[in-house]
Amino acid sequence: MHPPARLLPLVLLVLTACSPQGPADLCNSREEALRSRECQLTPGVPLKDRYLSFERDTDWYSVRMPSDVGPRSLLRVTASHAASSTPVSLSVTLLREDGGELAPRRVDAHGEGQPRPVEFLLPFSEPGVRLLLQLGAEPVNPSQPGYDARNPYSLTVEVLENPDANEPNDTADTATPVPLTSQDGIQVGSASGFLATDGDVDRFSFDVPAGKIVYARVTAPSLAPLPPPAYLLSYELLRPDGSVEDEAHVDSxxxxxDLATARRAKEAGRWQVLVRAWNSGTSxxxxxxxxxxxxTVDVKVLDEADPHESPTDNDELARARVVNLEGKHPPVSESFTGRLGSVQDKDWYRVQLPSSTTHTLLHYRLVPLPSGGRFPPLPGRPHRLVRVLSEVAGSSANDCVTKADVCPKGNGYGSxxxxxxxVDGWCGHGTPLCLHSSRDELEAFAHLRNLEGVLPVPPHTTSVGYFFLVQDEGPHQADDHEYRLEVEWLSDPDENSRKGSGTTETPESKMLASDDAGTAFPAPPRGSEYEVHGSISYGLGGLVGHEPSKGQGVRGPRDYDAVPGDVDSFSFILPSSLPVPMDRTWELQWEVADLPDGGIPYGLSLDLTFCDGERPDVESACTAVSTGSAGAPxxxxxxxxxxxxxxxxxSGPGELQPLYSLERGEGVTxxxxxxxxxxxxxPRFLRGGILEVSVRAVDRMDYGQADYTLRTAYTGYPRTYxxxxxxxASCPRPEGDGVVPGCVFSRQPVPPATSP
Structure with a gap:
């Protein structure tokens, strides 16, 4: 074997023996923290590269407070892992030298997420005192080791000056006074502060006489792009006895x-604004x-500027401000000027109508005014509303709910x-109240445009009172701007001509005239032989093209009327003995007079009821038909x-064209x-001899009075288009000498099915 190769195992053995054994384990006891310089911290100097390197490892440190620590000093302790992930849930305990706990232990229970700093920030005013810090790994998950020998933690102790010059002001006795000075007749003051320490509470006090309006506002800027504070700012407005008048917190x-309220001070004395970090109760x-x-805390103490609130308020029905129209006759106009100057302010008004043998109308409108506004509208979405009610004295709450003659029920009731x-809630009032009309503010209707309505007032032998409630239903809303509630008592000659002194309308009968020449086809001829007239005076009627949620028309989607709308009825006598084939073309036209300003008050819809002369009913010579082949009206x-x-x-899309034409001119639509x-x-309907037509308003744009004309005739069939x-092309022709009719006007087309 080559000599270098023989030496390789020996080299590896030597390298292994010399490799690091992990970070040094220091500061494992209270005694080490007190005597070892490596375990003694210097304020303002971070301690880095320390580890919780084995299971149940605990590190101890000590720090001595500087000699210049004073009443406005703060102690901040920050411990954190710089790594993006660690199995350690770092815990920190802050102790006095004698072992007493200075603050409750805190744990970064980050779970699977990124570790977060553990921080203490508290007032500390004892110079030269030595404190102890104990760091450990909280055993949050028993299946994971509570140590980390690879990722170090850092620890910093700082002594800072509290930027809040008002401290201490955590209690009622130490509350910071807010000096008030007069500005344009309003007592105004402000103060500022910081929630500098953990659990900090700041109080501000000011004196308020009884009957005044207290406006309090707490504002602060966003810290973006810096990280936001770790709390949600909140405030409470406290009465002189310490109870809470109002409270709120930011959502993020x-x-x-921007938190604010305006409240009527029923109690004189020292009021307070308490500012603190909101705790949801989950920690x-x-x-x-x-x-x-x-x-910043801004305070205003204002006089009650609504004349209807003095000498007693009109927050209750029993204290409603009254206008009595006794001795007067329509048309009569009255108005009330008020303002919603404080949260939960309610303004009640009553209009007392004298007895009347005729049908009349009650028109109301709430108009916002630019006057007032001594403080900005309170934060949040306003929800101003109007309710129109009358007492149903002598009837029970159950009668109010169940009997339409006691309290009529309108759109949406029951569905x-x-x-x-x-509606049922007002019926359950002490004295049952019938809700005639309700309007709710909707952002899509600018300037409260939908807070208007017209009610029918039937003949009445005694004086009748209508109550109007104006309020903002938002839990923290008021704007102090003036409004004007306009009320008009008007005559309704069209309704009187149809109902007389009763409550049931008698349909106006009219012979359907022939237009043999058809020279103006498709328009019918003009003149009394071909025309009927009327006026839709109250209610919304129906919706065809308008979407209330988008601010179209005069009423919002939540608005309600006990009587949905005026309906005029006509009974046209049809020619029932025409020669076969009997099919006839129907010429039909209607027009609505423009308002004085040229506007369009409403459109019209015609609900038709034919009588099928080929299907005798048990009690009549024909069967009423008010729906088509698809079951729709x-x-x-x-x-x-x-x-x-x-x-x-x-089958197929066919040739689609508009069914109607619309033109404006000559003062009409x-x-x-x-x-x-x-x-x-x-033919079957001609044999029945009767066509009932109910005329109502659709897509109403204005409550102004306007007349309409319905013009109709019959002429030869079929016509071309x-x-x-x-x-x-020609309309379908009769077949078999009229045995098979060409006209099937009640057939309702069904769109063809689309292919998948």
């Missing part, structure tokens, strides 16, 4: 802090302090749990979109059924 440490350790985040709960309403007509092919729709009367290729 990375956010700019037994005090929240960590932070020397970087300065917060929407939120609406049902709201027979309802006509404008849409400008291309659609399938009743005669469109059942006019809708005409187009020839492509092949609008017509089926223009096709998209520039040609013409």
């Amino acid at each position: 440490p990375t956010l700019v802090v 037994s350790e005090p929240p960590l302090g932070d020397l970087r985040l300065r917060y 929407d749990p939120a609406v049902t709960s709201l 027979l309802t006509l309403a404008y849409s400008g979109a291309p659609m399938r007509a009743w005669h469109s092919p059942a 006019r809708v005409t059924v187009r020839p492509y729709a092949c609008s017509c009367f089926e 223009s096709t998209l290729d520039g040609g013409t």
Whole structure:
């Protein structure tokens, strides 16, 4: 064997014998910490490259406080692993020299995640005192070893000055006074501080007379791009007896802090703002302090500026501010000016109507005003609302819930749990209250545009009171801006002509006239022979193209009316003895007058009920038909979109065209059924002799009063219509001398199935 080869095992043996045996194990006891220089720390000098190198290894260190430690001194201890991963869950215990615990032991229980520093930050004002630190590996997971001979830890002890000049102010007796000075008639003051130490609590005090509004705000900047504080800032507004008036906390440490409240001080005395790190109750350790985040406390003490709150407030129905219209007749306009100047402020108003033998209307609108606003709107999303109610004296809560003549029920009741709960909740009031209308603020409706409504007021032999509640339902909301609640009592001549002194509408009867010439086809002729008129005066009606959640129309998705909308009924007498084939074309047009400003108040929908003369009913000569072949209601309403007509092919996409045309001019918005729709009367319906039409508003844009005209006639069938290729086509023709009708207007097209 070659000599170098023979020497190789010997070289390897020597190298193995000289290899390191792992990090030196130092500072294993309290005694070593006190006497060994290697275990004695110098404040401000990091100790590095120490290891918990075997199971149940414990390291001890001591540190002596400098002689200049004073009342504003802070002790910060930081221990950490620099590695991204370690099996050690580092624990640190901070002790006095006699063994007494200076602070509860802390553990970095990071699990499978990256290790985090273990930190103490606490006030310490004892110069020359020696402290002990014990570091170990917490046995969090018995299946993993609690040591790490490869990744060192570091340990630093620092003595710092507390940046918070207000300390100590942790108790009511040591609270920092906030001097208040007058600015434009408002008492104003501010202070600032730090939650510098673990579990720190800061208190600020100021004097408040009874009946004033207390505005308190706590703000702090974001520390980004630096790491955020390890806590969530919170505050409490405390009454003179120490109980909590209001409280809040930020949702994330990375956010700019803006917490505020405004409360009516019912108790005179020394109020306080308490600032602390919020503890959700999930940790037994005090929240960590932070020397970087300065917060500011702003305080205002304001007079109550709402005239309706003096000499007593109007926060309860029994203290509602009243306008009595006794001796007056429609039209009458009244208004209330108020403001929501504090959290949970409620403003109740009552409008008392005299007896009336006619149908009238009650129009209300909440208008935000630029006046007021002595403090910024409180943080969070506002939720202002209006409720319109009346007492149902003499009726039980059960009657209020179950009897429509006691309290009518409108849109969503019974199908929407939120609406049902709201209505039933007011019925369960001490004296049952019927909810007539409710409006809730929605961000999509700028300037509270949806907080408006019109209610029908039926004839009444005695005085009737309507209550209006204005409030912000947000748990911490107020803005101190003035608003104006406008209320109008109006006449409703159209409703009186239809209902008289009763509550049931009698349909207006009209003979359907013939347009033999059809010179204006598809429009019917004009004139009284072909026209009926009306006015949709209250309620929303229906939705066709509007999406309330997007701020379209006049009402939000949560808004409610006990009477959903005005409905006008017409009964058209159809020609029942026409020669065969009886099919006839139906000319149909309607128009709604523009508002004085040129705006469109609403569209119209027509709910149709034919009478099938070929199917006698038990009690009549025909069977009512109000749904089509697909089971959907027979309802006509404008849409400008291309659609399938009743005669469109059942297979394939067919030729889609709009069924209606819309034009504006002459002070009206006019809708005409187009020839492509092949609008017509089926022979069986002509034999029935009656067409009931219910007219209601759709996609309402304004509550302003506006009249409509419905124009209709019948003419020869079939008619032709223009096709998209520039040609013409005919509506389906009758067959077999009218035995098989050509018109099947009640056929509802079903879109063809798409291929998978």
